[in-house]
Amino acid sequence: MTADVINWGLLALEPPGWGGVLLAGLFNSIKIALGGYSLGLVLGTGGACGKLYGGPVVKDLMEIYTTLVRAVPELVLILLLYYAGTDLLNRAAAALGYGTVNISGLAAGIFVIGVVQGAYATEVLRGAILAVPAGQIEAARAYGMSPLLTLRRVTLPAMLPHAIPGLSNLWLISTKDTALLAVVGFSELTLVTRQAAGATKAYMLFFCAAGALYLILTLVSNLIIRFIEARARRGWAAPS
Amino acid sequence: MTERAEAIAVRDLRKRFGALEVLRGISLTAHEGDVIAIIGGSGSGKSTFLRCINMLETPSSGSVAIRGEAIALKGDGHGGLAPSNRRQVQRLRARLGMVFQSFNLWQHMTIIQNVIEAPVHVLGVPRAEAMERGEALLRRVGLFEKRDVYPSFLSGGQQQRAAIARALAVQPHAMLFDEPTSALDPELVGEVLGVIGDLAKEKRTMILVTHEMKFARNVASHIVFLAQGVIEEQGPPEQIFGDPRSERLRKFISSVH
Numbered sequence: 170m171t172a173d174v175i176n177w178g179l180l181a182l183e184p185p186g187w188g189g190v191l192l193a194g195l196f197n198s199i200k201i202a203l204g205g206y207s208l209g210l211v212l213g214t215g216g217a218c219g220k221l222y223g224g225p226v227v228k229d230l231m232e233i234y235t236t237l238v239r240a241v242p243e244l245v246l247i248l249l250l251y252y253a254g255t256d257l258l259n260r261a262a263a264a265l266g267y268g269t270v271n272i273s274g275l276a277a278g279i280f281v282i283g284v285v286q287g288a289y290a291t292e293v294l295r296g297a298i299l300a301v302p303a304g305q306i307e308a309a310r311a312y313g314m315s316p317l318l319t320l321r322r323v324t325l326p327a328m329l330p331h332a333i334p335g336l337s338n339l340w341l342i343s344t345k346d347t348a349l350l351a352v353v354g355f356s357e358l359t360l361v362t363r364q365a366a367g368a369t370k371a372y373m374l375f376f377c378a379a380g381a382l383y384l385i386l387t388l389v390s391n392l393i394i395r396f397i398e399a400r401a402r403r404g405w406a407a408p409s
Numbered sequence: 410m411t412e413r414a415e416a417i418a419v420r421d422l423r424k425r426f427g428a429l430e431v432l433r434g435i436s437l438t439a440h441e442g443d444v445i446a447i448i449g450g451s452g453s454g455k456s457t458f459l460r461c462i463n464m465l466e467t468p469s470s471g472s473v474a475i476r477g478e479a480i481a482l483k484g485d486g487h488g489g490l491a492p493s494n495r496r497q498v499q500r501l502r503a504r505l506g507m508v509f510q511s512f513n514l515w516q517h518m519t520i521i522q523n524v525i526e527a528p529v530h531v532l533g534v535p536r537a538e539a540m541e542r543g544e545a546l547l548r549r550v551g552l553f554e555k556r557d558v559y560p561s562f563l564s565g566g567q568q569q570r571a572a573i574a575r576a577l578a579v580q581p582h583a584m585l586f587d588e589p590t591s592a593l594d595p596e597l598v599g600e601v602l603g604v605i606g607d608l609a610k611e612k613r614t615m616i617l618v619t620h621e622m623k624f625a626r627n628v629a630s631h632i633v634f635l636a637q638g639v640i641e642e643q644g645p646p647e648q649i650f651g652d653p654r655s656e657r658l659r660k661f662i663s664s665v666h
């Protein structure tokens with residue numbers, strides 16, 4: 170019988186199907202992507218402000234951060250931060266008299282993706298802030314706003330439309346960077362897909378299924394990005 | 410009759426950019442209710458002078474006092490001056506309504522949000538009260554219907570009228586106009602000048618850098634002619650335009666008419 174080349178039953182949500190495992194992996198991937206991306210935005214905002222408004226020392230530190238992180242392959246960074254990072258943390262904990270600390274894969278994953286994303290977001294946000302017309306910031310100063318209030322009320326919202334294309338790229342990259350965490354044994358979508366495929370020998374089926382899940386994630390992201398972009402650009406007259 | 414209080418007092422203001430000295434010792438006092446128009450050719454330092462009043466540009470030497478309160482300045486280490494108390498400058502700036510040549514409305518805020526921004530977030534006025542006052546101001550400049558529109562959807566004249574409403578919303582001690590009609594299409598100049606003229610009639614204290622000579626003559630109580638960084642001549646409009654004394658001023662007036 171060659172009628173059933175593809176055994177769709179393997180994708181069932183309940184065991185012996187692997188569908189539930191795949192979805193759990195996807196959920197983990199999304200958690201890491203969201204966490205890492207958020208951390209990256211915070212680091213990127215700080216990094217951009219540091220590069221633009223900081224003193225010489227801060228500027229140099231930010232430059233070192235973005236240069237180093239962007240120079241090293243992400244896979245290497247992940248291995249480095251994950252293994253070396255937990256090792257360092259454990260030594261520090263031992264030195265301080267605590268036992269070994271167990272770092273959850275999730276926390277480590279978020280940290281690693283966040284640090285990588287932060288370096289790229291720094292440059293995206295720095296460019297976007299520079300694109301804000303000087304008059305916008307000057308008006309804020311002329312009406313007595315402090316530098317911090319100016320940043321919060323004028324500079325950041327005004328730079329958003331310039332930042333969104335770059336930031337949405339970074340988001341899509343972060344959803345796929347989660348796959349790199351498979352190398353450190355974190356059960357995200359790619360790792361569980363490999364396990365499912367290995368166990369059932371249905372490589373084609375499972376890797377296509379994972380690909381479809383990544384695609385759906387991207388399509389849903391695009392919808393949300395489009396909504397956010399329309400909102401951020403609401404003050405911009407439509408091109409005539 | 411008691412002497413009117415000093416709203417803005419500038420003493421011996423100098424400003425240099427590198428080797429170029431743009432302002433070479435300017436002293437000017439605006440009393441409450443004065444409408445001072447500053448005229449002069451391009452590069453005469455008019456705008457720089459105006460921007461030094463609220464420290465958007467920091468002077469190289471000299472002093473500025475707002476309502477009798479001197480702005481504290483210290484050396485900036487490069488031969489110029491810088492405010493030594495940022496909070497003082499912020500507090501004084503907040504009550505000097507400034508209107509810019511290119512409007513500088515905040516593009517990500519609607520017109521009414523622009524108008525209530527400084528009152529709410531800088532002066533701490535309750536939002537409801539700021540809204541009420543803001544809407545009244547927009548009604549006054551003829552933009553009440555446009556209150557929820559974003560600036561880039563308005564004409565230049567409308568944007569500048571909104572910017573004037575924004576300046577009025579801080580209940581300014583004095584208003585600073587930096588060539589408010591220079592970026593406007595000719596047919597839109599009138600509506601903006603109309604609004605400014607009404608403010609002048611109310612005896613609001615204002616300093617106005619302008620190229621509109623006829624307008625300056627009609628609304629200003631005092632005209633200052635700036636040339637090459639110094640006050641070449643000043644006086645009431647009738648004298649400045651009717652009986653100019655300096656050769657430069659005579660040339661300038663005949664060149665713009």
